[in-house]
Each structure stands twice: as C-alpha cells, then as structure tokens.
Amino acid sequence: MKAILKEQTTTIIDRLSYYAQAHPHRVAYEFLWDRGQCESISYQQLEKRVRSLAALLQTRAAAGDRALLMYSYGLEFVSAFLACLCAGIIAVPTPAVSRSRKTQRLKTILDDARPKLILTTAELTSSLDSALTRDTTRDTDDCAIISTDQIESSESHSARPALSADTVAYLQYTSGSTSAPKGAIITHGNIIANCKAAVAGFDFSPESVMVSWLPLFHDMGLLGNILVPLYEGYLSVMMSSNAFIQSPVRWLQAITKYRATCAGGPNFSWDYCVRMVSDNDKQGLDLSSLMTAFNGAEPIRAETIKRFCEAFAAQGFRPEAAFPCYGMAEATLFVSGGPNNRGALISNISNAAIEKNKVVAVSAEDEDARQIVSCGRVWEDTEALIVNPETREVCAPDEVGEIWVSGGSVGKGYWNRPELSEEIFRAHLSSGEGPFLRTGDMGYMQNSELFVTGRRKDMIIVRGRNIYPQDIEATVERVTTFVKANSCAALSVEVGGQEKVVLVVEADRRLARKLDSVRDGSDSRSAESEVAEIIGRITQAVAEEHEILLHAISFVRPGAFPRTSSGKVQRSLCRSRLSDGSLDVI
Numbered sequence: 001m002k003a004i005l006k007e008q009t010t011t012i013i014d015r016l017s018y019y020a021q022a023h024p025h026r027v028a029y030e031f032l033w034d035r036g037q038c039e040s041i042s043y044q045q046l047e048k049r050v051r052s053l054a055a056l057l058q059t060r061a062a063a064g065d066r067a068l069l070m071y072s073y074g075l076e077f078v079s080a081f082l083a084c085l086c087a088g089i090i091a092v093p094t095p096a097v098s099r100s101r102k103t104q105r106l107k108t109i110l111d112d113a114r115p116k117l118i119l120t121t122a123e124l125t126s127s128l129d130s131a132l133t134r135d136t137t138r139d140t141d142d143c144a145i146i147s148t149d150q151i152e153s154s155e156s157h158s159a160r161p162a163l164s165a166d167t168v169a170y171l172q173y174t175s176g177s178t179s180a181p182k183g184a185i186i187t188h189g190n191i192i193a194n195c196k197a198a199v200a201g202f203d204f205s206p207e208s209v210m211v212s213w214l215p216l217f218h219d220m221g222l223l224g225n226i227l228v229p230l231y232e233g234y235l236s237v238m239m240s241s242n243a244f245i246q247s248p249v250r251w252l253q254a255i256t257k258y259r260a261t262c263a264g265g266p267n268f269s270w271d272y273c274v275r276m277v278s279d280n281d282k283q284g285l286d287l288s289s290l291m292t293a294f295n296g297a298e299p300i301r302a303e304t305i306k307r308f309c310e311a312f313a314a315q316g317f318r319p320e321a322a323f324p325c326y327g328m329a330e331a332t333l334f335v336s337g338g339p340n341n342r343g344a345l346i347s348n349i350s351n352a353a354i355e356k357n358k359v360v361a362v363s364a365e366d367e368d369a370r371q372i373v374s375c376g377r378v379w380e381d382t383e384a385l386i387v388n389p390e391t392r393e394v395c396a397p398d399e400v401g402e403i404w405v406s407g408g409s410v411g412k413g414y415w416n417r418p419e420l421s422e423e424i425f426r427a428h429l430s431s432g433e434g435p436f437l438r439t440g441d442m443g444y445m446q447n448s449e450l451f452v453t454g455r456r457k458d459m460i461i462v463r464g465r466n467i468y469p470q471d472i473e474a475t476v477e478r479v480t481t482f483v484k485a486n487s488c489a490a491l492s493v494e495v496g497g498q499e500k501v502v503l504v505v506e507a508d509r510r511l512a513r514k515l516d517s518v519r520d521g522s523d524s525r526s527a528e529s530e531v532a533e534i535i536g537r538i539t540q541a542v543a544e545e546h547e548i549l550l551h552a553i554s555f556v557r558p559g560a561f562p563r564t565s566s567g568k569v570q571r572s573l574c575r576s577r578l579s580d581g582s583l584d585v586i
Helices: 010-024 043-060 076-089 104-113 120-135 188-202 220-232 241-246 251-258 267-276 303-312 418-425 469-479 509-520 524-546 572-578
Strands: 027-032 036-040 066-070 090-093 117-120 144-148 168-175 181-185 209-212 235-239 263-266 292-297 322-327 334-337 346-350 369-373 381-388 401-406 435-445 449-455 460-462 465-467 488-495 498-505 552-556
Touching: 010 043, 010 076, 010 188, 010 220, 027 043, 027 220, 036 043, 043 076, 043 144, 066 076, 066 104, 076 090, 076 168, 076 220, 076 346, 090 104, 104 168, 104 181, 117 120, 120 144, 168 188, 181 188, 188 220, 188 334, 209 220, 220 235, 235 251, 241 346, 251 267, 263 267, 267 292, 267 303, 292 524, 303 322, 303 449, 334 460, 369 449, 381 435, 418 435, 435 552, 460 488, 465 469, 469 488, 469 498, 488 572, 498 524, 498 572, 509 552, 524 552
Parallel strands: 027 235, 066 090, 066 117, 090 168, 117 144, 209 235, 209 263, 263 292, 292 322, 498 552
Antiparallel strands: 027 036, 168 181, 322 334, 346 369, 381 401, 401 435, 435 449, 460 465, 488 498
C-alpha cells in the first residue's frame, strides 16, 4: 500500500488513513460507560470499521444522498459518521428520539433533509419506528433504518468516491435558538480549515488529551470530540452527557485519570460543577494537567470563570487555563479563542453606553460597569469584522455592531434555503467587499480581541435603550434559588403600542405546587405569601439593576420551558407560544 503523507491529506478520511498506517495501534478514541467500563478503538481498527461500513452504505444509497445519524452515546456514532464521509454520503447528525423526547425537531429535519438512510442502534430502533409512525408527516417507507451496531466489520472496502474540498460532508442542523432548525452545509474543505484554526488557537499537538461529555450530534461535540482530535492525532476520551448531568464530578475524575490537557463546555457546565461538586467529591481530584478549559456556546459570564477558578484552585486548576471562545455551526464551529495559556481577558465597560451601541471603558468598581469576557482572537484564514447591520459599514473600535465572519471554515449555506443562504452567508459591505457570514451576534473588537454582547434578534429596546435579555435573566438567576441557567427568558412584547418586558420562568416542582394552590384556593395564605415574595424580589431586582418595570411574569411547569436540543433558551418560541396560548403557564 502506498504510504500517505500527513501534509498531503486533503480530507479528514485521508487523515484517518494516514494514522492507520503511521500509528496503527495507537488508541484514537475511548468511551467511558456509566458503570466504569471503557471501550476503545485504535486507528487501524477504526479505519477497518469505517471502510467496511462505508462499503455497506454504498449498496443502500448513492453519493450525495443523506443519512440521518441517531445515536445516544458510544463509539458507534464515530464509525457511522466517518463511514458516511468515506462513502460520499451526506451525514446528518441528530439527537436520539425516545418516548419522552418531543420529536418536532426530528420532523423538521426529516422534511428538510429527506434522508435515504437512518443509521442508529438496535436499542433505539423501536423508539425510532414509533416516532416515525406517530409524529412525522412525510412518507418514510423509502428511508431504510440500519442498526449499525448489528453489522460485523469485514474486509470489504468501499469504492473511493472523488472527494474534494467542495464536496458536502454533512449537514449541521442549528440549535434553533431563534428559529426552526436549519441545516448548515459543511464541506470537507470546511472541516480541514476549521481543524487547522482550532489546532492553532488551542495549541493542540499529538500529545494533547481531550476529555469531554459533549453530545456528538452537536457541532461542539462533533468537532471537539471527533474531527479535531482525528486531524491532529491525539486521544479523545468521551462520556455521555447524562453521566455528566447526573454527577459532574465524573467528568473531573476522568480529567484527573487521563491527565487531560483540554476539556470544556458551555458556561452552565462550569457553574454546574461549582454548585454540584462537594468538598468531599474534590478529594483526589487533580486538574493541574489542564492547559485549556474552554467555555463557549452560550453567553460567557466573568463571575462563572472566577467562581470555578476559586472553587478548584486547591485541585490544581490554573486561571491561565480558562479559554473563553466563540463559534457557530454556520462556521463549522470555531471562530475565535485564545491565545492558549493566557486566561480570561475581562473588560469593564459602561452599561449605559453599550445600550447606545457605544463602548466606554470604566473601572470595575463603577456602578455602571458591565463585565464582558473576551472570546479571543481569530486564527489561520478566519476574518471577523464588526459591521453596522443597517448601513453595512465597518464599525469603529468603540462601537457595537453585528459580527461578520469570512474564511475557509464558513459553510456553503443552508440546505434547501437559497434565499436565506444568500442573505446570511453571502453578505457584502457597502464598499462591495465580501462575501461574509452574518452571525446575528452583536459585539465589538479591541486590540484584535472579539467581545460578544448578545444576539441581535433577542435585543429588547426600551425607551431607545438596547437591553440584552441575558443580563435580565442573570439578575433573575441571582436573586432566586430555583431558577437555573437557561430556565428563564426575558422578552419584549407590544402592549398598547409600547414595548414592554415580560419574563417566562420555569418553576421547579415545589413552586409549581405553590402556584397551583394559589390558583385553586387551597392552602392559599402561605402559598400566596411565598409567591408574592418571589415576584416582589424579581421585580425589585430588575427595576434596580436595569431600570425596567416588568409588565408580567409567566411561570411555566417544569419541563415545559422551550429550549433547543443543546439546552439554549428559545426566546422566539417562548414569545410565540406565550402569544398563542400554547405555553404551559401555571
């Protein structure tokens, strides 16, 4: 067999072939099962599995057809995803369905992607059959379901399709935080470009070790757990997100055991560790090996980073390891972050000024100060500009505008959405320069550092002031004990021709019982007093900190709060359901 040179690889499948030849017995991935068992696969074993599965897929679908990937956890997803890429079939990662999980997202993806195959496990097949029969509208008789874990590896090899940088590799359906999920078209060239940028920004090497609980169907898990490690050739150790949610110390224990150099997740996960890992749990933890502790995918809070650094200082966690970053599915994943081993850069700016899209530095002690965490720098061929979304002119360094991005990582558009793709992926400045990806996020740049302030579509405008909903939501979280991260939405609604602010808050079970008793008139005195105290505390804090009088607070039942598949707040869906009465308000 002709030797493959690492520097000559043009697709991630070429990278797999290179490592299978150069380091056949080196472990590529490990998966930690909830009961302590460990499953691992070497590069040689992985390539054999991928080639064998790709050969089978080519008998069931043609190059360019779509295959829906639906797996709960384990290494089977890795093999199936890479097999699709190897066979020239477009992979479509999606969350696993269950009897308890709503399937609206699945319906949307099926109708949009129109897959030829659905790849899953035998365990999930019955749930999937039920979901397809019960909840989908289109005819799925021509969509074959394959339980890949029931297929033995063989010596069969797939025919090598002509893969180029422009060949579509997969569709990454967005989380739908502001609208219905849309399939970002990611090519083989996008994968390589984003891997290069991540390796540069995170300072990865073949000696790096990643330990992660992030779900693989999500862009952060897909790139961070699978593609970037395969590109650079370092070990990726995975566990289920359920294991992390049930006991976050398991993640920290795995970091300790494997001497992980990199680990991370959304902002809530770092807060979750601080709240849920007890002093007794901390015994035996050693986080000193972490060179990169990344925080991304949702608004990054300076206080979260500070709390985690303080909570785990005795376990060897270094503040320099904190790595705030920014990315999105439309740009494959990674846009900005780092430099590595620098720690979080926090800017104190005037809140009053930023409400007018101006950036004015103030001292940390100033009552008007708002802390914004830098999401670092862009790397390789990525370019980020701050643009006035109305005039399409580049903003001055002291102005807030929309973040526009260009480079090899930017996807080709949204699947089956040509007009929206033109608007979002092929924007041009007033000068004609372009194309750029319009991220929909607002922010500013100073000294080549990107600062993200919030989502443009979520902005609340009150008396000419631009209010970011996450600021109000953070206040509610701080003054209550039952409101956790991503459990509250601040929204603007029009009442009598004026914009008003309302809150949608997910109640816990205890508060739900109290609210029910107030409504029903049973045990009303004590319950009514407690509910009134909670409402008063929230309204007073919001009034004092943001100079906003809340128009209404709607408490919804536990589990009824609209979130994306990755756990983000769906503010637009909150607003529409509140308006049409479909939100389960107590």
